[in-house]
Amino acid sequence: MTKLYRRKAIACALFSLASVAMWGARAEAAYPDRPVKLIVPYAAGSAADTLTRVVASALAEQLGQPVVVENKGGAGGTIGTTDIARAKPDGYALGIAAQGTFVNNQALYKSPGYDSIKDFTFISEIADVQNLLVVSDKSPYQSAPALLEAIKAQPPETFRYSSSGVGTSHHIAGATVAKYLDKPIMHVPYTGAQQGLAAIISGDVDMGLYNMPAAMGLVTSGKLRPLAVTGPKRSSLLPDVPTLDESGLKDYSVTLWWGLVGPAGLPADVSTRLYTALNKVMSTQALRDKLISLGFTLPDTPIPQPAAFQDLVRRDLAQWVPVLKQLGTAAQ
Numbered sequence: 001m002t003k004l005y006r007r008k009a010i011a012c013a014l015f016s017l018a019s020v021a022m023w024g025a026r027a028e029a030a031y032p033d034r035p036v037k038l039i040v041p042y043a044a045g046s047a048a049d050t051l052t053r054v055v056a057s058a059l060a061e062q063l064g065q066p067v068v069v070e071n072k073g074g075a076g077g078t079i080g081t082t083d084i085a086r087a088k089p090d091g092y093a094l095g096i097a098a099q100g101t102f103v104n105n106q107a108l109y110k111s112p113g114y115d116s117i118k119d120f121t122f123i124s125e126i127a128d129v130q131n132l133l134v135v136s137d138k139s140p141y142q143s144a145p146a147l148l149e150a151i152k153a154q155p156p157e158t159f160r161y162s163s164s165g166v167g168t169s170h171h172i173a174g175a176t177v178a179k180y181l182d183k184p185i186m187h188v189p190y191t192g193a194q195q196g197l198a199a200i201i202s203g204d205v206d207m208g209l210y211n212m213p214a215a216m217g218l219v220t221s222g223k224l225r226p227l228a229v230t231g232p233k234r235s236s237l238l239p240d241v242p243t244l245d246e247s248g249l250k251d252y253s254v255t256l257w258w259g260l261v262g263p264a265g266l267p268a269d270v271s272t273r274l275y276t277a278l279n280k281v282m283s284t285q286a287l288r289d290k291l292i293s294l295g296f297t298l299p300d301t302p303i304p305q306p307a308a309f310q311d312l313v314r315r316d317l318a319q320w321v322p323v324l325k326q327l328g329t330a331a332q
Contacts, residue, residue, distance in 0.1 A: 041080025043192025
């Protein structure tokens, strides 16, 4: 082999290696090269939907591609969550994980259609929130203690509360109140938060315990009367509204969280890209101020790593599944 030939061969080999490296870099940088679908396992107008649409808009700017929100409500969120689990693990179908779907449903459904740990790739927690006990503005009850005393004084299931479905935080919050009072309250599930809230306003049900972002607009407009919050402390948005703990249900606390997930098997580089983009979104002060004004509580930044988010789900499964079974919420 002549020196000239060897030089040409070496040059060709180096060019080929450089081309492969450049192609690999371009392939990695290409994600996403088309719109990303983000599944919300609840109806439009729910707190999860409100949160997702705010975050999705900002996430699209970070990713350079549209992030299309798709609502797939029903069956306590199991339908949409199952679709997330069964999606192709390429980063183009993601979803919102909720405490109701990932934790509560494991106690409420014999076969929810997914394993909350094995079937998903965890990205990060996004927000959490407490619920708000509300009645119609025409309700005779002006305070939570007055309502709770009336429930205890009447026959079982005299009072009715609405929710956006079996297994939602609205359902669990109401069932927990009934457990505290040792008096059954009739649960009336609807297909979404807006329908359940409308039932309170119309008088079809007596009350509800809805996520603050879903209920705040109707509270502000005067159509709903807030009686108590379900978290461990009062909300800065409604500082005059007491907690249920203050209202006579000692140590009562029901809150919930949401986060971003993909199907199991999401490539590591895609997961990292999503975490980085989401962290930038959740670090934006204007976005944080907007979500806080709607009633959401946000994690500190940098946001929780994927492993920390998965650990949160594991802890809540260990804590809440036995409690939900004690509440007598039958698996379906």
